[in-house]
Amino acid sequence: MEKEKKITLPAYGLAEDIIAPPAPVQEKSTSPEDQAEPDAVRKYVIFFLGQEEYGLLISEVQEINRVNRITRVPNASAHIKGVINIRGKILPVIDLKKGLNLGETEIGKESRIVVVERGVRPLGLLVDRISQVLTIAENQMEKKLNDTKIAQGFIRGLAKLEGTRLVILLNYQEILGKMLKKA
């Protein structure tokens, strides 16, 4: 059987001449990671909380915003920084550092709010600064440490990168479940 020949694209062109219209963005499924293949690769948004790097799946990230004005909410739990207005929508903002018992975020010019999806209502996670977007393979992730399961609760696993670099990959649904229970 002849292999299908891939046609080289011309120097420039319109999408409508090359491909079928893109599918609408799907609602996030409830358990996208449980059937992960060992060599599956996924993109993560990597950010700093203090000196450590953490990651969230890019498919869970709706947007990344600078910190403008966070309006404090009276009587809210300590890890709820307040609410923000994004294009007319009011979003609660969680101080992720506080929620994970890593201290409190001091808002600076590199601080960002990572907006994640939560059902129909997005939520903002306040982080110290965004590092980069990385592609991490499933087999780069450590899920056990000396027979102790570290991939549990809100930690999806530890990614071992170049040199001594480690990134803690988070399971945002677990984090949100835990933090919203505290609220």
Add this chain to the structure above:
Amino acid sequence: MLEKVLIVEDSNLQAKMYQTVFKGHPDCRLIFAQNGLEALDQLALEKDFNLIILDINMPKMNGLAFLEVMRRNGYGKIPVIIVSTEGKDEDIRRGLVAGAKAYIKKPWKPDQLRDLLNKVVA
């Protein structure tokens, strides 16, 4: 009519070439970002862009990752032209599937970009 365009490109030489082409749109304001993360910042700061020209290969957050996040938020309707290099057709296809309206390959000629701009914003 092009009034505000976001150009996401980490090469200063390419940036100068875009400025030359856009001399034909004297009322158009160009905003530059060096990677996808800066581009997200600019989207939030400046709002109301008519067009985004997006290099695929950039540090920190490449064009494809940027498109993926952008499609999920309120900026998904801004037309995007992706820019890639010869030999990277698969990246171009992925970008078009991810929602980009058009593409152009480097090294592009000014007339090619002008023709594409006319088609995209028609």
